[in-house]
Amino acid sequence: MQDDKQAIYSTNPVKTDDSTAYGYKQGIIMFVKKDGSWKILLSSPEKNWGVSKAGTNRTPAQVEELLQEMILDSDKDGITNMYELCEGSQMGNSKCVKTDPNKRDTDGDGWWDGIEAEF
Ligand SMILES: [Ca+2]
Ligand SMILES: [Ca+2]
Structure with a gap:
């Protein structure tokens, strides 16, 4: 995703389920053009979403649906x-x-x- 002022590159979301939570992470980098050259804008290039297994009474399928909505x-x-x-x-x-x-x-x-x- 890019135009003449800015660009965003992101990876596909990757599942990060572990023993305590269901989750996804995604790498994302943003650039802006300043004085004719590209500068990195985003300082934290990884986003994480999670649903705690202990904190939910949803089924895994319902959690998946929620996570898809979140990302x-x-x-x-x-x-x-x-x-x-x-x-x-x-x-x-x-x-x-x-x-x-x-x-x-x-x-x-x-x-x-x-x-x-x-x-
Ligand atoms: Ca705007
Ligand atoms: Ca959006």
């Missing part, structure tokens, strides 16, 4: 739908800014939402 990034702007809707882990975060999960650049300023979230 979904419809517009591929580098932040998940839940994050853009201020749901899930962002619920109750007063600093969370709602953006459109189906629009890469919600405010139309040329910067993608996931990039702006890192500024």
Whole structure:
């Protein structure tokens, strides 16, 4: 995913299930173009999602469904739908800014939402 101002590269989500939790991780790197050259923007290139086995009474299939929902990034702007809707882990975060999960650049300023979230 790239245009003339920014680029986002991510790996496919990889399962990280262990004895205590079901989970996924994904590597993601963001670049922005400044003064004609590309700079790395993101400082933590790995995202993790997890559901504790002890903390859920869902079946493994239901947990999988939940995890798929948690990692979904419809517009591929580098932040998940839940994050853009201020749901899930962002619920109750007063600093969370709602953006459109189906629009890469919600405010139309040329910067993608996931990039702006890192500024
Ligand atoms: Ca998104
Ligand atoms: Ca924007």
